[in-house]
Amino acid sequence: MKQTQLIKGVLEGCVLAIIAQKEVYGYDLMQALKHRGFTTIVGGTLYPLLVKLERNGDLASRTKPSPAGPNRKYYRLTPQGTQTLTEFSQQWTQLKGNVDQILTEALTHDEPQP
Amino acid sequence: MKQTQLIKGVLEGCVLAIIAQKEVYGYDLMQALKHRGFTTIVGGTLYPLLVKLERNGDLASRTKPSPAGPNRKYYRLTPQGTQTLTEFSQQWTQLKGNVDQILTEALTHDEPQP
DNA sequence: TCTTGCTAGGTTGTTTTACAACATAGCTAG
DNA sequence: CTAGCTATGTTGTAAAACAACCTAGCAAGA
Numbered sequence: 001m002k003q004t005q006l007i008k009g010v011l012e013g014c015v016l017a018i019i020a021q022k023e024v025y026g027y028d029l030m031q032a033l034k035h036r037g038f039t040t041i042v043g044g045t046l047y048p049l050l051v052k053l054e055r056n057g058d059l060a061s062r063t064k065p066s067p068a069g070p071n072r073k074y075y076r077l078t079p080q081g082t083q084t085l086t087e088f089s090q091q092w093t094q095l096k097g098n099v100d101q102i103l104t105e106a107l108t109h110d111e112p113q114p
Numbered sequence: 115m116k117q118t119q120l121i122k123g124v125l126e127g128c129v130l131a132i133i134a135q136k137e138v139y140g141y142d143l144m145q146a147l148k149h150r151g152f153t154t155i156v157g158g159t160l161y162p163l164l165v166k167l168e169r170n171g172d173l174a175s176r177t178k179p180s181p182a183g184p185n186r187k188y189y190r191l192t193p194q195g196t197q198t199l200t201e202f203s204q205q206w207t208q209l210k211g212n213v214d215q216i217l218t219e220a221l222t223h224d225e226p227q228p
Numbered sequence: 229t230c231t232t233g234c235t236a237g238g239t240t241g242t243t244t245t246a247c248a249a250c251a252t253a254g255c256t257a258g
Numbered sequence: 259c260t261a262g263c264t265a266t267g268t269t270g271t272a273a274a275a276c277a278a279c280c281t282a283g284c285a286a287g288a
Contacts, residue, residue, distance in 0.1 A: 005273095008121065010213060037208065040117050044238090044278080044279095045275055048275090051238090071283085092217065099127070101151075105135060106134045121275095122244085122245070139266090140266065161268090183253090183254055184255085184264065238280080240279075246272090246274100251269095256261100256263085
């Protein structure tokens with residue numbers, strides 16, 4: 001995975017991380033992401049991403065009826081998806097360190113001398 | 115600034131942060147980013163970004179001759195650029211917290227019990 | 229009945245992004 | 259006179275993130 005894809009793929013990594021915890025369906029995942037700070041997430045972003053991840057082999061899905069409403073499509077991680085999540089986690093740690101260092105330098109640059 | 119733009123705009127924020135420290139030209143900035151972990155950055159990514167940021171009012175520039183080689187285009191932050199950097203810094207902190215929480219939950223989910 | 233609203237999963241069209249690849253040009257060393 | 263570093267771009271392509279729209283199940287109330 002390239003670094004730029006990581007930068008763009010923060011949402012992707014979070015999706016994998018949430019699905020890793022338990023089998024969820026798209027609409028539920030959308031609510032979970034909203035509650036965890038991705039407040040602007042919309043269906044038009046999430047559903048194509050899930051399709052892409054399944055096509056890519058990171059996710060598998062099965063359709064189950066809902067107690068009230070249309071059928072739900074539940075996703076779970078494949079072994080490859082677990083691997084992808086691990087890689088994302090490592091690269092996220094690295095990116096975080098890089099960005100934090102650059103920001104720290106910038107914000108402490110013009111400090112008054114004692 | 116929207117959150118998705120933040121996710122995509124990590125590089126943008128880092129560019130602003132480095133320029134905030136001192137007036138730099140594109141090629142120099144490219145080296146600085148490479149040394150700070152953005153190892154894959156290329157001119158075709160950076161130069162259009164600088165043009166965009168200047169067009170947007172976050173950067174101002176002036177051309178100066180190089181001691182050896184073609185002229186250099188030096189960039190500095192405008193007041194608006196300083197503001198944008200501050201906003202980026204805040205939203206980065208928030209995003210970082212959100213992502214870390216999601217990842218922590220995912221990675222500690224299936225821990226073996228003692 | 230029929231309309232509103234939530235649930236659920238999409239598609240379509242548009243804009244932006246990151247990049248590879250290329251183009252140009254100054255200057256230096258061999 | 260050519261190879262290589264410096265320096266700033268442009269062009270074309272693929273993917274991403276929406277906004278906006280569509281379909282459809284089900285429930286509650288007017």
